Amino acid sequence: xxxxxxxMDEPFxxxxxxxxxxAKTRGEHAALICGDEVLTYAALDARVERFAAALQRxxxxxxxxxxxxxxxxxxxxxxxxxxxxxxxxxxxxxPASSAASLxxxxxxxxxxxxxxxxxxxxxxxxxxxxIGATPVALDGHAGSVALDAWLAPQGTAPTPVTIDPxxxxxxxxxxxxxGTPKGIVQSHGMRWAYAxxxxxxxxxxxxxxxxxxxxxxxxxxxxxxxxxxxGGTVVLMPKFETTRYLELAQRHRVTHTMxxxxxxxxxxxxxEFDRYDLSSFQAKFCTSAPFAASLKADIVRRWPxxxxxxxxxxxxxxxxxxxxxxxxxxxxxxxxxxxxxxxxLIDERGNEVPLGEVGEVVGHSPAMMxxxxxxxxxxxxxxxxxxxxxxxxxxxxxxxxxADGFLTLLDRKKDMIISGGFNVYPSDLExxxxxxxxxxxxxxxxxxSQQWGETPVAFVVLRAHARISAAGLLEWVNTRVGKMQRxxxxxxxxxxxxxxIGKVLKRELREQFYPVSR
Numbered sequence: 001x002x003x004x005x006x007x008m009d010e011p012f013x014x015x016x017x018x019x020x021x022x023a024k025t026r027g028e029h030a031a032l033i034c035g036d037e038v039l040t041y042a043a044l045d046a047r048v049e050r051f052a053a054a055l056q057r058x059x060x061x062x063x064x065x066x067x068x069x070x071x072x073x074x075x076x077x078x079x080x081x082x083x084x085x086x087x088x089x090x091x092x093x094x095p096a097s098s099a100a101s102l103x104x105x106x107x108x109x110x111x112x113x114x115x116x117x118x119x120x121x122x123x124x125x126x127x128x129x130x131i132g133a134t135p136v137a138l139d140g141h142a143g144s145v146a147l148d149a150w151l152a153p154q155g156t157a158p159t160p161v162t163i164d165p166x167x168x169x170x171x172x173x174x175x176x177x178x179g180t181p182k183g184i185v186q187s188h189g190m191r192w193a194y195a196x197x198x199x200x201x202x203x204x205x206x207x208x209x210x211x212x213x214x215x216x217x218x219x220x221x222x223x224x225x226x227x228x229x230x231g232g233t234v235v236l237m238p239k240f241e242t243t244r245y246l247e248l249a250q251r252h253r254v255t256h257t258m259x260x261x262x263x264x265x266x267x268x269x270x271x272e273f274d275r276y277d278l279s280s281f282q283a284k285f286c287t288s289a290p291f292a293a294s295l296k297a298d299i300v301r302r303w304p305x306x307x308x309x310x311x312x313x314x315x316x317x318x319x320x321x322x323x324x325x326x327x328x329x330x331x332x333x334x335x336x337x338x339x340x341x342x343x344x345l346i347d348e349r350g351n352e353v354p355l356g357e358v359g360e361v362v363g364h365s366p367a368m369m370x371x372x373x374x375x376x377x378x379x380x381x382x383x384x385x386x387x388x389x390x391x392x393x394x395x396x397x398x399x400x401x402x403a404d405g406f407l408t409l410l411d412r413k414k415d416m417i418i419s420g421g422f423n424v425y426p427s428d429l430e431x432x433x434x435x436x437x438x439x440x441x442x443x444x445x446x447x448x449s450q451q452w453g454e455t456p457v458a459f460v461v462l463r464a465h466a467r468i469s470a471a472g473l474l475e476w477v478n479t480r481v482g483k484m485q486r487x488x489x490x491x492x493x494x495x496x497x498x499x500x501i502g503k504v505l506k507r508e509l510r511e512q513f514y515p516v517s518r
Contacts, residue, residue: 004204004230012165012192015229016085019045022231026205031228033252034074034236041231044078046154051082053152060112062087062161065171067111067133069093069102069120072215072238075138075147079115080215081228084188087161089168091183092216095120096500099127101181105173106133108183108374117141165189171373172218172314183373184314186218190367191225198226201308202255202282207232209256210249212240212263217501218314219288223258232256242266246276253280255305260502261291265441268298281305287312289503290409290427292434293331296324309334311409315382317393318343318363320407333406341365343407344392345399350384358423360413361399362392369393398425415506417446417454422484424456429485432477433458438466439473443496443504447488447513455488459509461495 007013019041022029027042039047060066066083068090070076083090091109093102095117102124106114114133116124118141124131137144152158169188173181195203203209203226211234213220227234235252237245240263248254259267264286267273284303287310299307311334312319320343322335337343344352345359353359362384368391371379384392398410410416410425417424426444433442441461449455460473468476474490481487491513497505 004199007230008196008199010196012189014084014163014188015191015195015225016048016081018229018231019048019081026231029205029231030233032074032077032234032236034072034238037074039074044081047078047151048082048085049157050151050154051078052086052158053156054150055083055086055088055113056158057152058113060086060088062163063089063167065089065091065109065111065168067091067093067106067109067114068116068216069095069114070117070138071095071119072211072236073117073138074236076115076215077234077236079138079147084163084169085161086158087163087167089171089185091171091173093173094214094216094500095123097181099123103127103130105181105183106131109171110374115147116144163188165192168370168373170221172216172221174314182375182378184218185370185373186314186316186367187370190316191221192229193366194222195226195229198222199230201226201285203227203230203232205231207256208235208252208254208280209233209258210235210237210245210252210254211258212237212245213258213260214500217288219258219260219501222287222310223256223285227256242270243272246270246273246278249278249281250276254278255280255282256284257281258285258287260288261286261295262289262498262502264291264299265295268295268302274302279304283308285310288501290430291334292431294434296331297328300325300328311335311407312363313393313395314369315393316363316365316368317395318361318365319367322406327406330404330406333402333408335407336405337363337407338365342390342392344386345401346384352386355401355403358398358400358410361395361397361407361409363395364390364392415445417444417456419446419449419454419456419484420452424454424485426456429456429458429477429481429487432480433460433473435480436468436473436476438463438468441496443506443509444487445506445510447510449488456485457489457491457513458487459491459493459496459513461493 022041023045031041031044032039066088111133114135117139135144136150137146140146165188168185169191171183209227283306307324309322318341320335342364396413411427429444430442440463443459446454447457470490478486497508
């Protein structure tokens with residue numbers, strides 16, 4: 001049995017203890033690559049030590065929070081891991097958030113230190129008086145203490161901290177696209193359990209993982225953390241661009257990656273995709289947004305390595321996975337519940353629905369959030385208990401199980417359109433629109449209707465050199481759907497508004513084009 005196999009029986013190991021181990025056993029191996037910058041395990045561990053020692057010097061105690069808000073960089077990783085080594089809860093915040101939203105998240109986390117970059121500093125300057133956290137500049141910009149000056153001196157070691165697996169590992173804030181962001185607390189024990197399960201996906205000392213999604217997102221962390229936990233190499237790409245991504249994948253002989261659907265879509269549409277050597281890939285993953293069956297099929301056909309789609313929430317609860325290359329007839333689904341995950345469907349009254357009927361997805365698993373940070377009422381709203389008292393997390397997604405146990409998602413509960421008393425699922429209409437050869441992307445929302453209460457309207461992005469008119473496409477799709485599904489309007493856009501992680505911001509579409517729709 002090798003050392004990796006022996007770890008599978010460990011109930012808990014702190015991830016930063018693994019980093020210290022690799023600093024001693026494979027110190028010259030590349031841990032991080034970002035552009036021309038390469039940090040070995042020995043160098044990364046030494047910098048993490050200095051960071052943790054500086055936190056302790058500034059009075060940060062175990063389970064206190066620190067906040068990170070910056071683009072991906074080597075020093076962002078140092079700050080994240082240094083916080084963990086000191087026992088702090090790390091709150092990674094989205095730089096694309098509004099200043100008011102960031103003030104709210106920093107206040108909710110009670111972070112005393114905020115590690116940021118120049119772009120975030122400019123955003124927060126007008127509200128600096130409302131932020132209680134002391135800023136430290138990861139990129140050394142003027143106006144804040146620079147990281148190199150803030151770090152403890154070379155060779156300084158922090159006072160050892162024994163991490164309890166129940167302690168908070170991170171506080172990840174929900175996108176806030178439907179309201180005030182909520183802090184989702186995940187524990188050290190949960191992160192270790194997830195890392196151990198990832199070994200079966202090939203994460204280990206030979207893994208080379210290309211990261212091009214934001215480091216504040218759970219989507220990224222589920223691929224990033226297992227790579228470093230088991231001694232692999234992370235190639236950081238601070239800003240996604242298709243040609244650059246393909247060049248990095250080929251140059252570094254990348255084995256693993258996590259991408260969101262819109263990134264896969266752009267890569268597969270790249271004119272020279274097929275000329276790049278991607279034969280080193282072992283596993284590709286996708287999550288966070290609807291993943292079209294036709295796109296999955298194209299990836300399986302043209303991109304080496306397994307393709308796995310994950311469905312789940314940052315909050316935890318149940319997750320599904322679809323091994324796309326193994327189930328070509330199930331690409332319309334998000335797969336079956338993962339081992340040890342209990343996923344059920346419930347109706348408006350909280351009762352389970354029979355097989356084949358539509359219900360809200362609720363899930364229970366070993367990887368569940370502790371709760372929303374300092375928001376017990378919001379935590380209670382997100383929970384459902386079965387008659388035995390077993391705790392589940394509500395997803396807000398509507399879905400249906402087939403006879404083989406595969407889950408097909410219909411839509412977010414809040415996005416479902418009720419037209420003339422009938423439930424209309426936007427995803428059905430979006431899928432139909434994408435069948436047209438001149439359509440690149442589509443989103444459907446509900447608009448107010450005097451006659452029907454709500455009516456579906458569409459926003460469409462056309463492919464280059466498309467010739468069809470909006471009226472022509474509207475007529476085309478309405479001949480292919482049921483009477484109550486027919487679109488009442490269709491608008492062409494250059495692009496759909498998306499979050500940094502690739503989710504279509506339907507609220508923006510409603511507010512911009514149909515402000516009285518909700």
